[in-house]
Each structure stands twice: as structure tokens, then as C-alpha cells.
Amino acid sequence: MDQSLDQYIELAAKALDLPIEPDWLPAIKANLEVTLRLGKEVASLALPDAAEPACVFEA
């Protein structure tokens, strides 16, 4: 995972045309690891296929 995330960041930066300096990588990776973990936590709750996203949200 560790090395594959390094590769992912490198490829994503290229694909998105984001200039990244080598010394920024550890912090970007740390942030990405946390956010991916939290994203997986959200995605691990099974919701029905018909569940609607709340992109335009009304409380």
C-alpha cells in the first residue's frame, strides 16, 4: 500500500496537471491516507442502490 500510494500520487498529479515538489510528498501522502481511510469508512456502510445523494441539500 505504502509504495502503491506513492505511485498513485505521482500518476494522479500527472493526470491532473498538478505540480508537486518532492518535499511536499510526505504531507500529501499523510493527508491522502487519512482521507482515503475515512472515505472507505463511509463507503463500508451498505446503502440501497436507490439512495439519493444530497448534493443539493435541504435540512
Next chain:
Amino acid sequence: MNAWATSGEIAQAVRGGQASAVAIAEAALARIAERDGRINAFTAVTRERALAKAQALDAARARGEPLGALAGVPFAVKNLFDVAGLATLAGSKINREHAPATADATLIARLEAAGAVLVGALNMGEYAYDFTGENVHDGPSRNPHDTSRMTGGSSGGCGGAVAGGLVPIALGSDTNGSIRVPASLCGLFGLKPTYGRLSRARTFPFVASLDHLGPLARSTRDLALAYDAMQGHDADDPVCARRSIEPALPCLARGTAGLRIAVAGGYFKRGAFAQALQAVDRIAKALDTTHVVELPEAARARAAAYVITATEGAALHLDRLRTRADDFDPTVRDRLLAGAMLPASLAVQAHKFRRWYRDQVAKIFDRVDAILAPATPCTAPELGQKMLVLDGVAMPLRPNIGLYTQPISFIGLPVVAVPVPLGPLPIGVQIIAAPWREDVALRIAQALETAAVVQAPRPQQWKDA
């Protein structure tokens, strides 16, 4: 009038002719000049504008015209609000190159229509991606109760300016906790209204799905005065609800009789320092409630807010990340770059979960009217502090001060943060109500304030001034 006069007292004195609006404005400007060097709350002071507005108020009174509910009340705004004639910084270096705003944000216009007097723009964390109040471009906002400590953010200058007695009201923004966190760490009252209640027109966005605006003040009544003046639909904000104005001020004195109040358990009890739990206990005891409710999947709600924030924030700044990456605060830049690389599927899932979670929490509000929870896990940390120990685990401080605010703003619930004056530093408690029931949270806050359970403490350095 001294630095600690409330908005209500100031407006009454100006309307009654016991004080002129110009004298009030000059006193506020003098306090800013005297005190701001120690707390770094202001990034711009609108002296000429303030005096012109105050002169107009005094002239209107002299002509016998009625003055508004906030006549002569000085206020300031987080520097992501458009102020005509100023570039809207949003805490950034990059936005300094923007042309000056040509019109005020809607909420500024509404406060001024009620007679309030804008005296300046306030420091904030860069692009609002912050819970600390630190800013590498303008220097950190400093906590008036201990200037070696954080105000909390991202509305850090709001916390400092109001807690320091420079203004009685400030307007901030709250995407994940940025009103409630500085309110907690600076010992203030803060209102994050229901998502869609107050217009966000002509303010610099952060996360459109989660952005709210609202006031910070030193009393519940001042929150309600400002809130009532700012309500109402605004076609310039597509999210602003088509609801009639529902004044909160007339409801404040109704007390808590008949209200069903509970304490949030589970997630909201974990990780908190003793002071945070002590503050909630003190308020629960004063309200005579032992009822505990669990918000289902609160940790997941916080995670989903985190993901939406990362992706929408990155999308907003993508072009600036490509062309101006060196001009960001590195801490903000690296979070945004990581957000740009998240798969879209995770953001969509987070938005689906948001609707599901809203429905689950709505069921709780069938049984209770308000829920109490900590606002922050701790009192104000030292400036520069990077880590926080929660439940024995060292965690990065910057994202984790909003641990208890994120699951609430994620579904747009109205919250009043109230200050519990523990020594030596204050800490806040969230009073959370059902959607569109700001009045309930404000009623409870007022009852607690009347009973002296909550109050905005005056900083020792300016206690008698």
C-alpha cells in the same frame, strides 16, 4: 460606554440620544488601535466608512427618523465577506491580487440596514481550511484570554475581536465548526444557523455543500439581535431557503419549560478532555437532564464531512493549485492536493450517506427538542501546537479540534455554542436543535445565561477596561 456594552445597550443609548453613534464608533476604533497589536484580529479597519455611517445615523436621529434595532452597534466580519472597496482575502496571499469588491455581502448590508456600523475585516485561517486561527500570511489570531494560545478557527479574528471587547458582534463562517470552535476557545456565544437559513451571497466559498454564515457575540441576546436582522430569502444565494423571517428575539424569555433536552452520548463522550465533559455535565445539571441519546453513525458522519470537504475544497482551488501552489499556506496546500486526488466515488457515497444520516437524526428530534454536546475536545491549545492526545492517542491537532462539530454541521442542524467559564480558560458546549429551530437553541442559551451557568468571561488583561 465601555468595551463590554452589549449591542442592545448600545442601540438603546443611540436611539435614545444618550450616546451618539459617532462617539460609539470612535471608541470602537480607538479600542482596535489600542488592543489589536496584542491579538492580531483585524486585517483591515474601515475607519472612514464607519464614521460616515455613524454620522448618517446621528443625522437621521436628529431629523426624527426611527433607528434600527442595531443602531450604532460596531461589528466586523471575517475577511471572506465582500466589503465594498476591499479585496476579499479569505485568509490567502493569492486573493490580495483580486480587485476590490464592488458591493457588500448580503449579511453586511442587512446588519447595516438595521443600523450597525462596520469597522473592519478580520483575520482567518487560509481559505477557511482551518480550526486553529493561525495564518502564515497575516500571523496568528491570538486568544485574548492568553495571547500565547490559539483562538480556534477558521474564524479566528472573530473570536479574538469579540472576546477582546473590540466589537460586540462579528460575522464568521462555519463549514465544519469554524464559528463554534473559536466561540468555544475564546469563551463566546456563537450561532451556526440551519444550512440555508442565512444568505452566503458575496462571500468567498469553501465547501458549497457545507458552508454556513453566522454571528459570534458575548451574549445570547446579541446573537438573536444580529440573527433576526440577517434573516430572509436572498435570490443571490441559490441555497438560501424561501422561508419567512422567524424572529428569535421575542422567544428568548420563554425559558426551557416543556423542552425535552438530552445529552449526546457515545461518540461525543469519547476523546474529550476532562474540561469538555465537565462543561457538558454542568449544563446538563443546570437543565436538570440525565437523558442520553446516541446519534447513530456519528463517526461516519464526521468521516463523510471530511471527504466532502477535501473534494469540494480541492475542486474550488484546483486551478490555483496548478498555477500558484507556492503561494498557499503549505499546510492548506498539502490537504487540498490530497483532496484533488480522491476518487469521485467516495464523495458521491458521502453525499448519499448524508441524506441517510439526516433521516436517522431526524427521528431523534421526534423525541427530543435539543441535544447537548461538547464544542471542542479541549480548551485553547498553545499557538504552534501540532498534535493533540485524544483517548491516549496522539493525533494531528488541526483537523481534530472539529471532532464534535463536524457531525452536526454535516446535516445543517442549527447550533448555539455557549461558553462555560471554567478556569483558567473557557470552553464551549453545543446546544443542537432540529432544522429551522434556532429559536429553541437560543431559548436554552438565554435560560443558561440568565442563571449565570454560561457567560462570556472578560480577559484578565482588559477585565476592567
